[in-house]
Amino acid sequence: MRRATSRNLFAVAFANALGVLAAALPAGALEAGATEPWQPADTFPLDAVERVVPTQGRMRCPPVTLVTYRGETLRYHSPVRVNPAFRDRLRRFEEVVRDVATQVYARAPKRIRHIGTFNCRRIARWPGLLSEHGLGNAIDVAGFEFGPLSRTAARQSPLPKALRRSFTVRMKDHWTAETGDAALHARFLRTLADRLIERRDIFRVLLGPAYPGHHDHFHFDCAPWRLVSVFVRGEGFWR
Numbered sequence: 001m002r003r004a005t006s007r008n009l010f011a012v013a014f015a016n017a018l019g020v021l022a023a024a025l026p027a028g029a030l031e032a033g034a035t036e037p038w039q040p041a042d043t044f045p046l047d048a049v050e051r052v053v054p055t056q057g058r059m060r061c062p063p064v065t066l067v068t069y070r071g072e073t074l075r076y077h078s079p080v081r082v083n084p085a086f087r088d089r090l091r092r093f094e095e096v097v098r099d100v101a102t103q104v105y106a107r108a109p110k111r112i113r114h115i116g117t118f119n120c121r122r123i124a125r126w127p128g129l130l131s132e133h134g135l136g137n138a139i140d141v142a143g144f145e146f147g148p149l150s151r152t153a154a155r156q157s158p159l160p161k162a163l164r165r166s167f168t169v170r171m172k173d174h175w176t177a178e179t180g181d182a183a184l185h186a187r188f189l190r191t192l193a194d195r196l197i198e199r200r201d202i203f204r205v206l207l208g209p210a211y212p213g214h215h216d217h218f219h220f221d222c223a224p225w226r227l228v229s230v231f232v233r234g235e236g237f238w239r
C-alpha cells in the first residue's frame with residue numbers, strides 16, 4: 001500500500017454485500033480521498049451482524065458473545081470486555097505495540113491504558129448506526145505505561161535519563177509534542193499508528209486526532225467497512 005494513501009483524512013469504501021449499511025451512512029462518509037476500493041483482508045465473524053438502528057428512542061444491542069480479556073503479549077490496565085473475534089485482533093495489536101515500543105524505548109510497555117471496550121450505544125455522529133463498541137468490537141486506547149529499564153540496560157542505554165525510568169505515554173499529552181523527551185513519545189505514537197494502518201489484518205477502522213472527538217485517544221474497531229482518520233494533515237514536526 002502506498003504510504004500517502006494510508007494518511008488520507010478519510011479512506012472509506014464499503015463492502016458491496018453491505019449495501020443497506022452503506023445507504024444508512026451520510027453521503028459525506030464517502031469522503032474525497034477514498035482512492036482505492038476497499039476489500040477486507042479476510043472475513044470477520046461479526047460482519048453479518050445488523051448495524052442499522054432507529055435514530056432515536058430505545059435501542060437494543062444484538063446478543064453477541066463477550067469475554068473478559070486481560071491481554072497476552074501485553075496487559076491492559078483493566079480487563080476488557082470484547083467479542084472473542086475482536087480479542088484475536090487485540091492479540092495481534094499487542095504484538096505491534098511491543099515491536100514498535102521495543103524499537104523506540106528498548107522495551108515493551110507494562111500496560112495499555114484503554115478508556116472503553118464494550119458499551120451498547122449508537123455512533124454519536126451517525127445515530128442510525130450501532131457503535132462497534134455495542135458489539136464488543138472496538139477499543140479506545142488512551143496511552144501506554146512503561147516500567148524502568150533493568151540496571152544493566154539503563155547503563156548502556158542511549159535513551160534520555162527520564163526514559164530509562166518508568167513513564168507514561170498519553171495521546172492527549174504527547175501526540176503533537178515536538179521537543180524534549182515528549183517528542184520521542186510523539187514518534188512512538190505516530191509510528192504505531194502508521195504500522196497499524198498498514199496492517200490490514202488487524203483493524204479496519206482507525207480513528208485518532210484527525211477525527212472529531214478523538215484528540216485524546218485512538219479508536220480501533222473491526223467494522224465491515226474501512227475508515228482511517230488519524231493524522232491531521234501538516235501537523236507534527238516530523239511529517
Ligand SMILES: [Zn+2]
Binds near residue numbers: 133138139219220
Ligand atoms: Zn471508540
